[in-house]
Amino acid sequence: MPLILSERKPWIVQKYGGTSLGKLLSTITSTIIPGYLQNSNIAVVCSAISGTSKSQGTTGLLFQAIEYALHPQKGQYGLNATIDAIRDNHLDLGRTLRLGADDGSRLELGKVFTELEHGIVEDCESLRVFLVAAQTIGELSGRSKDRVIAVGEKLACRVVVSSLARQGITAKLVILEDLVDKGYSGDKHRQVEAYDTLGPRFFDVLATEIGRRLEDCGESVPVVTGFFGMMPGSLIRSVGRGYSDLCAAMCAAGISASELQIWKEVDGIFTADPRKIPSARLLPTVTLEEASELTYYGSEVIHPFTMEQIRTANIPLRIKNVKNPDGNGTIVYPSQSGGTTTPESNSDPERSVSDLSISTFMRANGYYGVSQNRRTPTALTTKDSIVLINIQSNRQKKSHGFLAQVFHKLDVMKAVADLITSSEQLVSLAISSFDEPEKTTRLIAELEKCGKVEVFSDMAIVSVIGHKMRNMVGIAGQIFSKLATGGVNIYLIGQGASEINISLVIQKQDTLMAMNIIHADVLGIPKHTAHIPIVQNSLMKGPWLF
Numbered sequence: 317m318p319l320i321l322s323e324r325k326p327w328i329v330q331k332y333g334g335t336s337l338g339k340l341l342s343t344i345t346s347t348i349i350p351g352y353l354q355n356s357n358i359a360v361v362c363s364a365i366s367g368t369s370k371s372q373g374t375t376g377l378l379f380q381a382i383e384y385a386l387h388p389q390k391g392q393y394g395l396n397a398t399i400d401a402i403r404d405n406h407l408d409l410g411r412t413l414r415l416g417a418d419d420g421s422r423l424e425l426g427k428v429f430t431e432l433e434h435g436i437v438e439d440c441e442s443l444r445v446f447l448v449a450a451q452t453i454g455e456l457s458g459r460s461k462d463r464v465i466a467v468g469e470k471l472a473c474r475v476v477v478s479s480l481a482r483q484g485i486t487a488k489l490v491i492l493e494d495l496v497d498k499g500y501s502g503d504k505h506r507q508v509e510a511y512d513t514l515g516p517r518f519f520d521v522l523a524t525e526i527g528r529r530l531e532d533c534g535e536s537v538p539v540v541t542g543f544f545g546m547m548p549g550s551l552i553r554s555v556g557r558g559y560s561d562l563c564a565a566m567c568a569a570g571i572s573a574s575e576l577q578i579w580k581e582v583d584g585i586f587t588a589d590p591r592k593i594p595s596a597r598l599l600p601t602v603t604l605e606e607a608s609e610l611t612y613y614g615s616e617v618i619h620p621f622t623m624e625q626i627r628t629a630n631i632p633l634r635i636k637n638v639k640n641p642d643g644n645g646t647i648v649y650p651s652q653s654g655g656t657t658t659p660e661s662n663s664d665p666e667r668s669v670s671d672l673s674i675s676t677f678m679r680a681n682g683y684y685g686v687s688q689n690r691r692t693p694t695a696l697t698t699k700d701s702i703v704l705i706n707i708q709s710n711r712q713k714k715s716h717g718f719l720a721q722v723f724h725k726l727d728v729m730k731a732v733a734d735l736i737t738s739s740e741q742l743v744s745l746a747i748s749s750f751d752e753p754e755k756t757t758r759l760i761a762e763l764e765k766c767g768k769v770e771v772f773s774d775m776a777i778v779s780v781i782g783h784k785m786r787n788m789v790g791i792a793g794q795i796f797s798k799l800a801t802g803g804v805n806i807y808l809i810g811q812g813a814s815e816i817n818i819s820l821v822i823q824k825q826d827t828l829m830a831m832n833i834i835h836a837d838v839l840g841i842p843k844h845t846a847h848i849p850i851v852q853n854s855l856m857k858g859p860w861l862f
């Protein structure tokens with residue numbers, strides 16, 4: 317069967333992260349994509365390529381180039397060297413791909429790789445002109461920074477298109493950097509309104525426009541930039557790093573895909589971060605609520621904004637491992653009633669779904685076994701770099717005035733409060749630390765205008781998450797008593813309105829001990845010493861938004 321797209325096949329959108337593309341490009345383009353093209357139409361969404369770690373990747377280098385442009389005292393040399401490095405990394409990849417492919421009998425491929433080289437050089441040289449100009453002016457708006465960051469995904473997609481061509485697969489580059497403007501067809505009023513809210517309507521319009529562009533690719537495989545547009549206030553500020561997951565979800569919504577796949581270097585979502593808890597187990601399914609809570613509270617497997625897209629478009633999301641393409645991965649169903657995707661195989665006997673008919677499995681929506689029950693919470697996650705702030709009202713205001721004043725200060729300082737507890741005269745806030753420590757000092761000074769302030773630095777949030785926790789009487793007590801036996805002091809307790817998350821603020825130094833205790837004694841997963849291959853961590857530390 318020719319590996320082309322056809323109207324008869326269902327769509328699958330596949331998103332590949334930067335480190336996966338950097339390390340396993342050949343597996344992706346010669347095995348994974350051709351395999352899926354047999355029975356599906358595939359749209360490929362790419363992040364900017366990283367080498368061995370995300371922090372050393374193209375997006376990291378682009379941030380570095382922005383720094384050089386904004387601080388000319390660091391010298392012209394740094395800016396040029398950074399852009400040269402980005403260019404040369406991609407040219408090297410292109411040359412490696414060309415080796416053995418340009419054999420004279422396939423002259424078209426020679427053309428493909430020449431175009432690739434030209435494209436890379438052109439993108440990098442216009443970036444250089446742009447940043448040198450910014451260096452002269454001495455400023456770079458949020459929108460201009462977006463324009464710089466966009467180059468990373470464009471370069472990655474150029475490489476992927478050529479790599480697919482090498483496999484005889486015709487692919488088309490789809491650049492989305494003008495998406496926000498085009499999506500609104502010049503309707504400035506709607507555009508401004510949408511920018512203000514970044515709400516569902518905004519993303520709907522973008523998804524529709526993306527869908528149109530994917531359809532326009534005809535029989536070619538669309539290779540789409542995970543960067544989806546410059547916007548006032550900046551994509552990087554409003555969505556944050558990892559934005560290509562959200563882009564992939566919009567692609568899936570725009571083309572009404574049967575499945576969205578996010579390919580990573582981890583088998584899926586585990587009961588805890590497998591880097592920290594080696595006995596963590598792969599979860600074959602999690603509910604959308606669980607996935608949302610896990611991502612917001614520190615499990616950086618998928619960008620949290622992705623979830624709302626798959627919920628409204630009703631498309632299942634599967635997380636898969638480029639190093640283990642035959643694995644089932646973890647599937648997140650969009651709604652309680654389940655989706656239309658069938659399990660790929662049943663490779664995990666303990667979590668097997670083979671005893672269930674597919675419809676029962678779908679109804680189960682994440683709960684396996686004949687009883688359809690998890691008698692324990694599903695997973696746990698942690699978030700570091702938390703500051704705990706207690707504010708005692710100075711009693712010059714009634715309770716609602718006091719709270720309004722505190723929240724106004726948070727809003728002005730753009731502080732993210734992960735957990736809040738309050739009584740009439742006291743409010744406790746667990747805040748994600750700012751990248752710049754002086755911002756925390758400023759926030760505290762502002763809050764001191766509301767009352768007496770007490771600050772605890774170097775804290776962490778541990779969250780225990782589970783759909784069935786709503787019905788688990790005594791689970792909170794169990795968590796607290798187990799932690800008490802380990803001598804872990806709890807500073808703040810929060811249970812979300814969804815009742816599927818119990819979060820605790822503890823000292824950062826106690827995090828690993830708390831995780832081990834909860835994982836073994838509350839989730840009931842025994843510690844073991846057997847070797848589990850742990851994927852080399854390639855994540856940046858820190859929150860999604862900065």
Ligand SMILES: Nc1ncnc2c1ncn2[C@@H]1O[C@H](COP(=O)(O)OP(=O)(O)O)[C@@H](O)[C@H]1O
Nearest residue numbers: 333335580581582585586588589591615616854
């Ligand atoms: N509950 C969890 N399940 C799976 N991975 C988790 C979890 N919590 C944190 N992680 C970490 O998230 C990382 C995501 O995978 P990775 O492929 O490295 O990301 P990226 O595609 O962004 O480069 C893994 O390194 C893993 O250690």
Ligand SMILES: N[C@@H](CC(=O)OP(=O)(O)O)C(=O)O
Nearest residue numbers: 333334363375557558559560
């Ligand atoms: N390249 C961007 C966007 C992205 O989505 O990255 P990744 O897929 O590697 O998380 C970043 O580093 O933030």
